[in-house]
Amino acid sequence: MLRVLLILPLLAGPAFAQGADDQPLNVIPRTKAEVTRIAGVLAAPKDFSASEKFEAKPGGAATVRVRPTADAFSQFSGNMPFDRQMNFNLGNALFTKTWVPSPASTLASDGLGPLFNARGCQDCHLKDGRGHVPAGLEESAVSMFLRLSVPGGSNPAEIKDWLATQDEPTYGGQFQDFAATGIAAEGRMVIDYTEVPVILGDGTMVSLRAPAYAVADLAYGPMAKDVMLSPRVAPQMIGLGLLEAIPEADILAKVDETDADGDGISGRASIVPGGSDGKPMLGRFGFKGGKASIRDQSAGAFAGDMGLATSLHPDPWGDCTKVEDACRLAISGQEPGVRDGLEVDHQSLDLVTFYARNLGVPERRGVDDPKVLRGKQVFYDIGCTSCHTPKYVTDRLKDQPEQSFQLIWPYTDLLLHDMGPGLADNRPEGRASGSEWKTPPLWGIGMTSQVSGHTEFLHDGRARNLLEAVLWHGGEAQAQRDAVVALPKGDRDAILAFLESL
Template structure:
């Protein structure tokens, strides 16, 4: 008796997707694996986020290496014989950029017994008053009067740390249509051991882990008009997605411009993002930001020795900017795998690509960005716009035009290598999600409909979706 043919559930799923759309089974697009265009590097190990753009010239690779050294090695307290990298503090979160952006990748929340938060920081602000218009225009927030705009949990000798950060969690169960239960963890932020007295009673807090720093120059090179094309604040197309640009202060131009970087798109370009990280995270002054983050209540901080004016020289600043603009995006894996292709279609059918826009073409290179990022077809899976993500993810802290429930769509390129590069899989702005499925299930607000579609997926469909995300 002849054997009856058997079919895997994956084959049935692929056939159903093709039939439902009345189109052939999905295939990979030409160049789909090259997420960063010609800048893409073909490496998928623990150094996958730390390589220069593939199309850099030999001389540029030398500049990249010099920037790497100042990004990776610790800065030291002034005065020091190491004059090129002294001036750390007086208050700071980490002594090196790499301490937060671990292997140029993703940070994580503090462990319960950690002495300091290391790769997660806490932003602080208070509600604006009638006389704060100028402050809001330039900073986007009104800093907490005693502790400033960011809590620094480390101080040099003689300067008390501002406080300690702890994260606790409570369980939040979510149930799929097929009965599968996933237990999410809701973070509870605690600030203890305040070094300078009580905070303002209306202080707003926002815990944020360090994001990966790959592909930043490519994101900076996306034409502003192409980003704004996807904005739909009034939901004119009726899909429930209301992407909005943040408008932020550019300290070099002295005017308000489009925001692109940071969890709420609060910075306009890589250089200014770096300047604020030097100042707030490490207590280092630069040509863009010439003062330490010391408030009037912190007299020891204000009188501590410094490493020069500025502490980060213009030459070093430019080399670090070149480095961070040219950290390459790694090549995707398994783009033609049937399960990955099925997951890509499910990602699209669930409406995820309304915010995580797959593809852009960068603009013409200029004196700042360089030709290496010019005219590249890139696949970052972001729109760089703000979206209301619901109460579950809200930090209730505005920043420029971003509200307390708004977050910038984060790029997804490289996300599937997080466990290899950073040896963890903790996602979202505060690292609450312990894997990609949990990250999806925290979506709400404008993404609520997409989440509900995912909750209707069966086990095979969930595996296909995750296979696609892990291929990015």
């Protein structure tokens, strides 16, 4: 309890995830009876011979039917009332639309860039699933980009251990390899892979591909010598609203910054400026927990990925720096007196937020398969659930029936963990160090090939399958990684079958 109380003064208000109109989620407090009942529901299973009650419905009542197509991640919450489905469809139209540079005759779709990484949200989140790494030099890095920063910056007074960095002075915080006509793109990302052999306990050899990142064809001069490059592949979109609705207290209860319980796991909460007022909030979204809410994440993507102005990021030139003067002087899509005068108006941002909040999690497959059940037991026995927390009950919400009071199974604690030097990008972000990453949710991971057409995992897609993803774990997860290496083939296959069933 003490470690939770040390974090709480940094946070503002009773609920920190933002809803529509930049307001906190409208939470109804739990009764003592509900707290007791929920504790029983969330307890770890003692019997692995059969699935748990409701385990096949990872999104609770919001779970959607499994579809055998690439559209499996593109369904609205299974419990969405009919009168809210139009908002989902309108948000989908905005999420899938292709934006164009200004000036253009399509005034509702102009304002792209002038520097950008993608022309639309779904260019990166393919079919609402994962992006992919470029297949080679001939393919541009759509759905993958580099974050940029250099040491320095200011420490917010409210957050004493904020790791100070600032955007790279010439190229900003995000490297952009596309540009509007007449403006030079910043350059291109270069990836070089080295194969690293790993011998498993039974003698099986697995090859990991270790990436090295660089930039080439720089259009605006050299980057700072101390620049830090951090790659990002777009993550899948399902279940975001349910993650947003997990009670803050349930997340903070697992914080153990000094490893007081001696289990080797030291989860830390990401605390970030959130909403329009920039107050410290619990970071739940992004690979390092850099965004507090779906709305913050959506607005950040409009600005950084597409150079589109919103109420949270009103500059029409997006990530262009003062050095990139042609970008800043280019005609924008802002129209004074029309649509809030912004390229993405307030209502459009609300609709995209609603859409992202309500992409449904598909049902589990093979939940009672003996091999899957054995894999689940191994997953528990070797300690994977120390970070990949299996289940929660979401807050009871007054105005979000889809996310309200649902038993969900995301397999994440939403905390920062040191994953060791192998996965380190050496780039701090907020409270996250250069080797810390937020535990990603695992639901839907077994459907990646069906939806996205590949099986590339981790923040930069270096892992070509789930076993490679596990073998990249280090730091706080070193013991679990080593346990997987030592497993007999039957148990190793079983744990992979379990992951594929999620």
